[in-house]
Amino acid sequence: MKKLINKIENVITEQMEGMAAAHSSIKINLEPKYIYRSEETKKGKVVIISGGGSGHEPMHGGFVGLGMLDAACPGEVFTSPTPDQMFECAKKVENGGGVLFLVKNYTGDVMNFEMAAEMLNxxxxxxxxxxxxxxxxxxxxxxxxxRRGVGTTVIMEKIVGAAAEAGYDLEQCAALAKKVNSRGRSMxxxxxxxxxxxxxxxxxDIDEDEIEIxxxxxxxxxRKRIPLTNADEITTILTSAILDDKAYSRPLREWDFSTNSWVEKELTSDAFKAGDQMIALVNGLGxxxxxxxxxxxRKFNELCEAKxxxxxxxxxxxxxxxxxxxxxxxxxxxADDEMIKLWDAPVNTAGLKM
Structure with a gap:
């Protein structure tokens, strides 16, 4: 292993300290660990918070700032943050508009963010x-x-972050986040x-002549491991899996403020079709x-145009x-017109600027 690290136990702390030193727009707290905006949250604004295991940078800490997240909670590498991190982080930045947690679907994240939400409510x-x-x-x-939560997270944080900046309330931000998720596919x-x-x-372990799809x-x-092939064929496999994904419904847990408890609902995802307009992310894994x-x-765009x-x-x-x-x-x-407008809104974070 060759990495630019010091002691393994200090990896996350030192990375957070480096981020804060490099970017005056953010501050950090180390006990418990969270990253938050330097400027105080505007009175009555919904605060948007996400988090998860470290190792996925710039997500999530790199997306704290104007137009995206108000704060982020980093766990250890590939390990969920703890409920007390989310609780203390939310208490630090909340300013009267409520809190929206954006949570990738991993068992530890789901459990710990739900515990934090219960504590805050x-x-x-x-x-x-x-x-x-x-x-x-x-x-x-x-x-x-x-299904796992992956690239749609970045697009959701941008769109919902812009909505919160524009004055959407908690119910409106949550509804928008559900819409983004229902319309997102990744591979x-x-x-x-x-x-x-x-x-x-x-x-x-993966052989030199293999790739994992x-x-x-x-x-x-x-899904499968296949022999190494060229970029166009790989792109076609990924794009086809996304475009061919069927409409489906799955259960969704939401907090019901009238009963102060979790309720089960259904979220329906429609299949993609000709004539749709999209926000696309082609993302590198490190x-x-x-x-x-x-x-x-290049190939991805060609395949979309053909459809x-x-x-x-x-x-x-x-x-x-x-x-x-x-x-x-x-x-x-x-994407609909509302989502495009919010996507085009200003954003200024360490990991994304527009």
Whole structure:
């Protein structure tokens, strides 16, 4: 293992200290760990908070700032943050408008964010959780019950963050987040594994002449392992899986403020169709050159045009990574005019500026 680290036990603390030193727009708290905006949250504004295991940078800490998140809670590498982190973080930044947690669908994240929401609601701070589960690769994985939460997270944080800046209330922000999630699909692949510092060895074994299709952002296995092939064929496999994904419904837990309890609801996701306009993300997983991502985007754009699907807005780069994994993911979110307007709103964070 060759990494730019000091002591393994200090990896997250030192990374957070470096971020704060580099970016005056954010501050950090180390006990418990969270990252938050330097400027106090505007009175009555809904605060948008996310988090998860570290190792996916710039997500989430790199998206704290104007137009996106108010705060983020980093866990240890590939490990969920704890409920007390979210609780203390929310108490720090909440300013009368309530809290919206954006939560990727991983078992530890879901459980801990739900516990934090219960604690905050009991403390009189209105808090709602919205789940992201956009990975079309597998229904269940080593880390999840249901689909994993991946690239749609970045797009949701941008759109809902802009809505909160524009004055949407908690109910409106939550409804918008559900809409984004229901319209998002993602699929990834890996050429290599990644190395977690505490483990000191690759998360999984893969031969030099193999690739993993449908890999998770922690190195979880995907749909299949195939012989190494060229960029166009890989892009076609990923894009086809996204565009061919069927409409489906799944259960959704929401906090009911009238009964002060969780309630089960259904979220329906429609299939993509000709004529749709999209926000697209072609994302690197940590060790993929941007030049290769543009090679992927070239073929991806061609495939969308052939299906009469318009990419109205796009991002190409590494926004949700898996440490030093070489590979990429593609995300499509079907966008309406409201979502496009919010996407175009100003954003100024360490990891994304527009």
């Amino acid at each position: 009991a403390d009189g701070i209105k808090t709602q959780n919205i789940l992201i589960d956009d990975d079309v690769a597998v229904k269940d994985s080593l880390y999840t019950a249901g 990834g692949m890996a050429l290599t594994s990644c190395i977690v510092p505490a483990a000191g060895k690759p998360n999984f 449908g890999v998770g952002i922690h190195g979880e296995p995907g 060790s993929t050159p941007v030049s290769e991502l543009y090679t992927v985007y 009469n699907i318009t990419i109205a807005r796009n991002l190409v780069g590494s926004y949700i990574t898996a440490l030093d994994m070489q590979g990429c993911s593609i995300t499509l979110v079907r």
